[in-house]
Amino acid sequence: MELSLATRAVGEHTVLEVGGEVDVYTAPRLRERLLELIDGGARRVVVDLGRVDFLDSTGLGVLVGALKRLRAAGGSFALVCDKEPLLKIFRITALDQVFPLHPTVDAAIAADSTGAGA
Amino acid sequence: MATVRLSFSPAPVHVRTARLVGVAVARRAGVREDLLDEVRLAIGEACTRAVALHRQYGLREPVLMEMSDSGQYAVRVVDRAPIEAGIGLAALPPDELADESLTDEALTTGVGFALLAGFVEDLQVRPVDEGIGTEVRMVWPVGR
Numbered sequence: 001m002e003l004s005l006a007t008r009a010v011g012e013h014t015v016l017e018v019g020g021e022v023d024v025y026t027a028p029r030l031r032e033r034l035l036e037l038i039d040g041g042a043r044r045v046v047v048d049l050g051r052v053d054f055l056d057s058t059g060l061g062v063l064v065g066a067l068k069r070l071r072a073a074g075g076s077f078a079l080v081c082d083k084e085p086l087l088k089i090f091r092i093t094a095l096d097q098v099f100p101l102h103p104t105v106d107a108a109i110a111a112d113s114t115g116a117g118a
Numbered sequence: 119m120a121t122v123r124l125s126f127s128p129a130p131v132h133v134r135t136a137r138l139v140g141v142a143v144a145r146r147a148g149v150r151e152d153l154l155d156e157v158r159l160a161i162g163e164a165c166t167r168a169v170a171l172h173r174q175y176g177l178r179e180p181v182l183m184e185m186s187d188s189g190q191y192a193v194r195v196v197d198r199a200p201i202e203a204g205i206g207l208a209a210l211p212p213d214e215l216a217d218e219s220l221t222d223e224a225l226t227t228g229v230g231f232a233l234l235a236g237f238v239e240d241l242q243v244r245p246v247d248e249g250i251g252t253e254v255r256m257v258w259p260v261g262r
Contacts, residue, residue, distance in 0.1 A: 023137075024166040025130040054137075056162050057230035061222050068216060085155050092236035093229045098216045 002026070004051070005033050013109050014042040019051030022059030030059065034066040043075035046108045055086055060095060067099065076100075078108040120147070120187050125180040128172035136165045136183055140193060147187035148260040156237040157191075157258060163230045164195035164254040170227075171199035171252075191258045198251040 003026035004019035014037055022030055037045060047063065049055070067077040081087060082103040090096040102108035122143050126132040140161035141154055149157060161183070168181040182196040214220060215229075234241060240257035 021134065023130075023162060024133050024169065054158070054162075056159065056166060057226045057233055058166060060229050061226035064216060064225055065222055068218060071216075072218075089159070089233065093215075093232045094211070095215060095229070 003029055005030065007033075007037065010046075010105070010109060013044045013046050013112065015046045015048055015105055017048045017051065019053075021054040022052055022062075023054060023056045024058040027056075027058040027062045031062045031065065034062065035069075038066065038069055038073070038075075043070065043073060044112060045070060045075065046078050046080060046105060046112070048080040048105055049086060050080060050082070052081075052083075052086065055089060057093075060089070060093060064095070064098065076112050078102060078112055080105050080108050122185045124183045124185075126183075128169045128177065128179075128181050130166075130169060133162060133165045133169060136181075137162045140183065140185060143185045143187070144191050144258065147185075147191045149191050149258050150261075153258055157193075160234055160237045160256055161193060161195070163234050164193070164256065167227070167230055167234075167254070168195055168197035168199075170223075171197045175199050187260060189260070191260050193256045195254045195256075196246055196251055198249070200250060201245050201252060 002020050003022060006017045008015050008017070016033065016037065018030065020026070045066065063079065070077045078100040080102050081090070087096070090099065090101060100108070100111060102111060122139070124136060124139050126136060137158050141158045144154060144157045165181060165183065172179065172181060177198055179198045184194045186192050215225065234254070238256045242255040244253055245251070246253050
């Protein structure tokens with residue numbers, strides 16, 4: 001399935017819903033969208049991976065890039081993911097220790113709003 | 119023994135095709151359904167790595183993927199990049215993953231290797247027998 005990207009605002013947070021396959025071919029589009037959001041002033045970003053059915057190292061690299069950029073700008077970045085195959089990817093790469101990972105968008109926003117941002 | 123060979127121009131768009139073919143042949147060979155996600159991911163990482171190396175060195179030669187099922191499912195992904203580029207792959211420790219000084223390329227390479235090593239029990243990365251290049255060989259069991 002092709003990459004799909006949809007953005008919505010939830011209070012102070014910008015939620016980017018990602019769907020389909022995030023790989024070496026589609027990851028540049030995810031990078032562009034995240035840069036657009038950050039350059040446009042978004043500082044509290046939640047990326048919802050709920051409809052992602054494939055994620056590779058290139059996609060993970062893009063997510064780490066966004067995390068670093070937001071952290072440098074004093075912002076926060078969190079991921080929403082509750083699918084075991086994807087969670088396993090985060091565990092194997094140790095990126096589960098780098099990203100705040102939440103099972104739902106609500107949980108991600110609640111955690112960030114209590115000052116536990118990244 | 120059945121063999122399927124796929125040779126593709128080193129472009130990111132073809133990595134998805136390689137994954138689809140690799141998983142289709144794996145299923146046909148009798149690899150367990152619950153392993154197919156790992157097969158898909160590992161083939162994707164091996165091909166992504168090969169495509170990245172060919173682009174880095176300006177190589178137009180195709181990347182070769184060869185699948186065979188002689189009692190097990192073996193996949194070879196062969197690049198034609200100088201050997202020093204392919205060696206020295208290492209998984210990154212967690213405290214370095216988000217380090218500011220780490221380039222995106224280095225991060226992606228390290229994460230890609232961690233995924234290969236994590237998802238493929240039987241993994242070999244070695245120089246090709248003839249000429250220049252590296253072969254990533256992955257093996258999965260077939261049947262129950």
